[in-house]
Amino acid sequence: MTPLLGRRARLRWLHLIIGGALLMPYFLVGTVIVGSYSADANVFSSPVNQLTAFGFALPMAAVTALFPLARPLSVAAARALCGLPPDRPLADGPARTRQARARAALWYTLHVALGGIISGMTLALTPFAVGVSVLPFLSTVRDSPALDVPQALDRPWLLALAPLAGIAMLAAMAGCAAAAGALLANRAPVLLGPTPDDRLAAAERRAAALAVRNQLARELHDSVGHALSAVTLQAGAARRVLDSDPEFVREALTAIEETTRRTVGELDSVLGLLRQGAEDAAGPAGPGLDALDGLLARCGVPVSYTAEGDQGAVAEAVAREAYRIVQEGLSNALRHGGHGAPVRLRITVRTEELEIVMDSPLPDRPPPLRPGGGHGLPGIAERAALLGGRTGAGPHDGGWRLTACLPLRTPGRGRP
Template identity: 55%
Template sequence: MSTAPQTRAPSGRRVSVRSAARRWVHLILGGALLMPYFLLTTTAIGVVFPGSDPLREPWWQFAAFGAALPLAALTALFPLARTLEATGARALCGVPRDQVVERPATSWAARRRTALWYTLHLLAGGIVSGMTLAAPPMAVVLILRPFIAALNDPRIGWPALTGWYGPLTGIGLLALVIGTAWAGGRLLARCAPTLLGPTPADRLAAAERRAADLAARNRIARELHDSVGHALSAVTLQAGAAGRVLDRDPQFVRQALTAIETAAREAVTELDTVLGLLREDDGPAADGDPARPLAPAPDLTALDGLLDRTRAAGTAVTATVDCAPQLLPPTVSREAYRIVQEGLNNALRHAAGAAVHLHLSHATEGLTITVENQLPAPAARPIPAAAHTTGPQWPGGGRGLAGIAERARLLGGRAASGPHDDRWRLAVVLPLNAAPDPKADRTAAPEPESVPGVDQ
């Protein structure tokens, strides 16, 4: 136990020394970046002031140094400057990746912050670089003067420091260089998150990208749940029924197997369509082969096939269609198909064997969809009012009703579900003239809506 601090302390010192050394290198690079601007301003001073000698006179050198910084700030207004400086700050200053933005600056606020950081980097780098070049040789001479008589020759021009004052001054000079480099590195590391971090515009763009990603994920989840989930529910019921009468009714088993094959084939087709949503912006496949044409998403013109597959699972379905599916807007028709599909799927899962009635009509408000089925025996007892919009809590309940509500909200419509007398009713209204609203796609549970014929 006593050896643990002894093994950790050297490691901590090595990490600290390594971090300080990287920051020193970062400052030296800042001094190197300053040199072109410094040489340019030195030449300009020599032209504007013919009698000056900026390369030898210290005051003119300081003037050239000061004039070089605004010039450097102007060049840092280019968008790529933030990428280069943020990468350097992360790699050499030890700034965490999530505290700096390594993308080009897209706003003037980000460009101004980058210019301020670049000026600070070059200012601190120029000071530390100058001290690193000049102070160590002077410190070495001061330290060695007591031991080498030639270094005490007055012709060298060094100040007369007798005894041990020379070595102590040299050590102090080295300490000053190290301290300045350490302070400069710490200053840049502390300023990097503020000057190279995300601006309010960056945070807004990141939030919009995340919202778009969540909307896309919700869209894929809904499509998978409604399309493949319906097929799997039907296949499960058909396989279970066939297994129970395998020895007594071979003809029914053959019909069930045929229905399972049809449902599975339809599920594969719809799965390919849903997965195509993930590749719709990617163009050709990654292996270089052209992307295969995707099967069109089903709409209400394919309603008869959906009803046939549901009936093949052993559920009696009656449908009343008081509208022309081929005349509906394509988006409304596709979303209505998915809503009907999920409504039938819920009936298959939670009220197996109960008769289902589907009603589609073209009303003043838009397309009205109603799916009703007899409540199963366990749910025939009174149901709390809180369950009127979420459905009875039968085992295996998922996000189906929430997905229906999301689809309706995307088109500016509304949806509600709940017990109505001795039946379970799903009622949806979809406007026919509303464009899809991407901002309506949220991860939160939808608010209950008031739909005629459903208790609230």
């Protein structure tokens, strides 16, 4: 009896009853249309007129289901009552495309059509089957004008079979409801599932969210990585001259304090964007070229800085990326260029692009490899590529040169 009267079968039956209730307004309008040309005074007395009204109701239901909000309502009801397997996902959100609307309309029409049939059977057949079942036991029911059974009184064996006939009617009705519910559950993933356009939109949202996460990861890597490199270098130098040069130690501690304070502020900004979520994170706001002087003054290595061109003409997004590229370049110089090795930095603003050139010496021996490798140079290349720029890095004149060219104007493009 579980397939006919189990919990899932009962929920699907309830779902069909809801469909029958949703059909009623359309059916009543259909009866008005039929009554306007029918010769019968009472439309409900004629099965033909009722079927005709039912036929008028279904197209009207399909039209109303073309509205975008019809799909999320249908999906909510199907998820709660149809007993769908968890591996058959349904689409979330309103139907935006023509294909999605057509599928939602077909589902809604199928739901109200089957719901109307099962609801009619439930309302009409249930009392009749109960009445037939109690015929042998209640004379008042046998004498009822609603049941034409006088001929059965002459055949007691027929009357004795009446309870079985009533139970068979109820079982048949339950079987029809179970079959209709199973049909709806089988069609739900097809008609209410994501269309190819829905899947494409979901993939685009995931790609956008991943791009934001990658961007935030770059911000954390560049900001925190540079700060840790600078603090490590300053602390190590201060430890070596702790007794012989107190003034240098004082300057190193001051640099460590300022570096950590600035990094904590940048870290709070990035973490705030992570709390907002990918949809709200339009891009982390960070320092620009106007903050370079403070970065170079406390970066842990001597830097010869040359600026050419009007930096005020550089867009905010380009200035932020240029700052991060310089910061990551200084971090690499700190980690790999040797303690106190001088760095030459030149930033040139031309008519169409901003050029960054950073030269640093190579160490006497290769630095130890970090587990998993570094992410600095790939991150720099990603930053430049997002703006339509390019980068390069490699040995140059006995040292190491990092270059980056960023366009000052990026029409039709933006940061993720």
